[in-house]
Amino acid sequence: MKKTSKSLLTPRRQVIKGAAASLALGAVSMPLMGRYAQTQSAEPIKIGFQVHRTGIGAAYGRWYDRTTMAAVEKINNAGGINGRPVEIIAEDDGTDPKRGAEVVEKFATQHNADLAFGTLFSHVVYGSAPRAGELKIPYFVVSEGHHVASGALNRYTLQPGITDVKSQVQAMAPFVADNLGKKVTMVYPDFAFGHDHRDYFSAAIEAQGGQVIEKIAIPPTETSFTKYFPKIPRDTEVIYHVMVGPAVLTFVKEMGEFFGSSRPEIFGFIDSLEATDLSSPGLEFLEGTYFWEGNPRYAQANQSEYDKAYRAAVGVDANGASVSDSKDVSTYAHMFGCWETLHIVKAGMEASGYRGTGDRAKLIEAVESMSDMPHSHAHPQGAKRFNGKTHQVFGHQYITKVSNSKLDLVHTTSIEDTLYPDEVDYTKQSF
């Protein structure tokens, strides 16, 4: 009998071991083999590209990669930067902050890259930027988080190619209050990016005489959403949603199933449906709802020649999908940031006469002195205004409406709508 009880005990420990092992797997980032790029002749300018190839940001990473490669090809075909070719050294960060810091370190010490670039997810930026500051390597993020302009980061971290959440959200509030309703329920992911939405939209809608009547935070790894919807108050006039990650389609579908035919007005950030086909089954109910878009996914009637050229260079069709696979939908509202950032790096290096890693501070000073950037082939999303003190760029925002499973532009904000007072002056920090 004693023997039996012993043999019953051991297996339980085994199961717990297994459970512990599987827990640990979630915490440990995947040790992917690094890609060691071979050094080439003619001393190329090396740009370390921190890319979300795996993890929850992978769909964005794929398109950030394509946009980056297209921009580099265009820059190199036009003679490179200061006569030198640009070389991209891509490293996967697994959409993981800890791994992100390691990747930045690898760029600085192992690859001897001139700068690091390309991060999207805000928690990875938070994890990586301090290391970039310590290693004194310029870190150009394409993240749309407010962390740069808030003063939380450092002089080496800049965001010149994409606007931040605070300005985007602030510019949406007048449209929402005037056209959709004043009582708003917000649904957002429960981490820094979602909190930015919560804080800035609440303040902005109050300034318009509106009110956020309920705030529903959803853990970023959640996969089922119906259980959250009963928290939406009955008198809600507008649902404001912004979700990211692989479960976004489930989120929108279940929201449709929850409301049935009697939905309030719905305003969403396209982040909820980036890389997702609008004609996917279950999304019919989005017809007539509104989206913020950083850059309209569907080619509009008034499409600029710049957007046309940019679309063709990256390989995106008029519906925002890959030209080679109509089911492979792009992250069009965000990825232009990679294109524009690389063109700013080029302009900054040329203005400062950049020669090598010893000139990193000069590059940052050159970018800090930039201001208005016209709508052009280098800036296909629209004109921009860079604030050298806060290291943050400002630009037009687009609001589109779903009709016939496409997104039609209904409103374009001015740059002035997106401005707010400076919260930091990075130029006062020493290098």
Added chain:
Amino acid sequence: MELAPYLILGSIEGLVTAAVLALMAVGLSLVFGVMRVVNVAHGEFFMLGAVLAWFVADMIGGHPAVSFVAALFIAPVLVGSLAVVADATILKRIKYDPERTIVATIGLLYIIQQVTLMTYGSNARPVEPPFNQRISIPWFEWTESGLSMYWPWGLGTTTYKLAVIGFAVILLLAIWVLMTRTRIGLIMRATQLDRDVAQAYGINVDRVYALVFGLGAGLAALAAVLIVPIQQAHYLMGHDPLLLSFIVVIIGGLGSLAGTVVAAVLIGLSDGLISVFFTPTLAKIIATLIVTFVLIFRPSGLLGKHNP
């Protein structure tokens, strides 16, 4: 929303979770019970089921019901076959040694996950449900004119979600019949009780192991095919269900089918109800607490065999 309709919504959501969890955990429990193998790659078999369902639906096309039924058969069989191959080429070679099987299945987890990422990609892709009507659920209230019926705002579910619950119940009954009423079930139970004696009586233990490993993986895949029209197929989707399955298996009692089902319903329902009334984080905290208390007060699980 009022309390009672709220409760119903939470219960339905919880039961859908429980249905899928029960199928998956029974697979894990079966593999552990018979083979004494802690299969850390179980979540990846689940994920593979969902991904294959997408491939099948994408290739067949046509009416969603046709491609879905095809996926329901093809995906679990393919995943089960893969598991049989993994058993013969990996687990058998390391002689089912407990520690080494954990390490080996972790390796298998990464291989499956990365191969899926390299082939299927990082997108979350939807499979269309065979049928999906929204049902509004009526509720009753006392008014001055007596009992009247009304439709509370937001109280509803879909026919597909109800079908998932029903289908899972049928499958679980079928497994119970298989284990208790058939010859192959008898052989499995014999192997579970004592591998050496079973072998001495002429049972081909190697074949039983391969079958059980394949069956366990097939069940995980089947659970995934059922859930994939509600959620989407994504290469990282296996991790959370794996953890929940371990929780369910520990609470329910090792190798006990009934205990596993009871625990799955307990965890699924508490997750649904607590998330609706409080927060999903609290639901996870409570599930972990239950595991702790079960381990302290009933180490062999709720319905596990008692130690004398």
